Amino acid sequence: MTSVEQKILACATELNPDSNQQEKMRQLMSHDVDVDHLINLAYKEGMAGLLYKNLMKSGVLANLGHEQRERLQTLYYQTVLSNQKLIQDLKEILHLLDKKKIRIVLLQGIALLLPIYDDIGLRPLTDIDLWVLQKNYASLISILGSQGYERNHIYPNTFRKGSTIFDLHTQILWADRIKASKMLLAKSQENIYSETQVADFEGQEVLCLSQYDQVLLLGLHALKHNVSRLVWIADIKSLLADWKSLDWEALINRAGELGQEKTLVYIFFLLRLFDFQLPPEASQLLERKRLGFLEKRALEERIKGDSLPLWSPLLLISSGKGLKARFSFILETLFPRPEILRQVFPDSVNRKVGVLYLKRIVQLFGFIKVSLKKKKGSNL
Structure with a gap:
């Protein structure tokens, strides 16, 4: 059964709640709500900013305890600051790419942040996902390196400087790691790329799906x-x-x-x-x-x-x-390729292939055990 806290989070997905939606939020918050659990759940679900603003717009934020209000507010402003830095760092890279006449495709959260969320504190991001054509991959890596981004030795398509992480994709649908993913789409990635559209990212030209x-x-x-x-x-x-x-x-x-x-x-x-x-x-x-x-x-x-x-x-x-x-x-x-298993088991980078697959088998049995335990718990 869905808890009242989960119902509140579902209600909090509204970007601009109308009077009826605000009334629904007020009614939900009038129940016996475990507010600390609600905030923890909102953080886990990536919903802290949305919850903060929806409670504020519905006039019930003040009903929370002082520490609870402060925690929600802190999570919101942390997201604002983090996203501001990601936006600024991306703009710097886009500017350098533009000089080389290279276009990249924004993927996932960063592609939604400005067009969908008028308040950047509503949508937390952990990294910047970019889709770059193979012919431009080396140029993009060179630009990132020139700006002080360091390549992750375990995840070679990930580059980091401070808190900013760029996750590069030369294949759509995570086919960089699982090559068989290409077979899941009835059209080639060239077809998807041909359908991309030019968009403005704070004055910089980018592509979006x-x-x-x-x-x-x-x-x-x-x-x-x-x-x-x-x-x-x-x-x-x-x-x-x-x-x-x-x-x-x-x-x-x-x-x-x-x-x-x-x-x-x-x-x-x-x-x-x-x-x-x-x-x-x-x-x-x-x-x-x-x-x-x-x-x-x-x-x-x-x-x-x-x-x-x-x-x-x-x-x-x-x-x-x-x-x-x-x-x-x-x-x-x-059972992915050995180089992918070395990413899964970073402590086994120098192990033989047979050892890697043995560890994977043990890991899969562990997943099965967890699933069975969870199923048993849900039936109690």
Whole structure:
């Protein structure tokens, strides 16, 4: 059963709550709320800033204890300061890229921060995800190096200076690490790149995914990480908020082109977390692409407030793909290349390949044990 704290966080996903939504927040906060748990949960779910502003707009922030108000306010302003630095650091790199006539594609949170969130304190970021074509990869690395960013020796596509982290991608859909991921899309990444659109990032020209590809790839990213943060679904909700019938039709058509109709079904199902009214086009897709037993069971864990089960990304991300694509993706995800296993087990960088795969087998058995223990606990 969904707790009142989880219902409050779902209500707090509104960027500009109207009078009815503010009244709903007031009603929820009038219940017996464990405020400390609520704040801890908001932080874990990436929702602290949104909770702070929604409580403020609903006039109930003052009802919290002094220390609780201060903690929420501190989390909000920490996000503001952190995001300001990320924005400034990205602008410096974009300026240098522009001199070389190189364009990059903003991905995930950084691509949403300015277009969707008018207040940068509402959406925490941990890094800056950039998609760069292979032909421009060396130039981008050179620019980062010239600005003092150091390459992570375990994760070679990650560069850091102070608190700012750049995560580079030359392949869409994490195919830099799991090559079989390329088989999950019915179109090539060149097709996705051709659909990107020019956008302005505080005076700097960048590329962003088309709005339809954005929704689908955000959904896949959330599924890959077991939808462990509510803010990832809140991002999608905010993107879809003002769409018209033609937009919904175009999204569904694009999902069909990319072989990602099931991903869209999962997104629509997870929007049940909020008071989100799906249009007829989405309801028809849900009716046409019904969820299987295991799919529904996995997604309902998130509806209840938990992350998806550990096994669910293997099932959900590969759903609807051919046998070869599905088998290849699952096998490589479970037993990736040795260089990827050395990233998984950084203390075993110099170990032999056989030892790495033995450690992976032990790790997978550990995951199974955790899943069974969690299942047993939920049945008590």
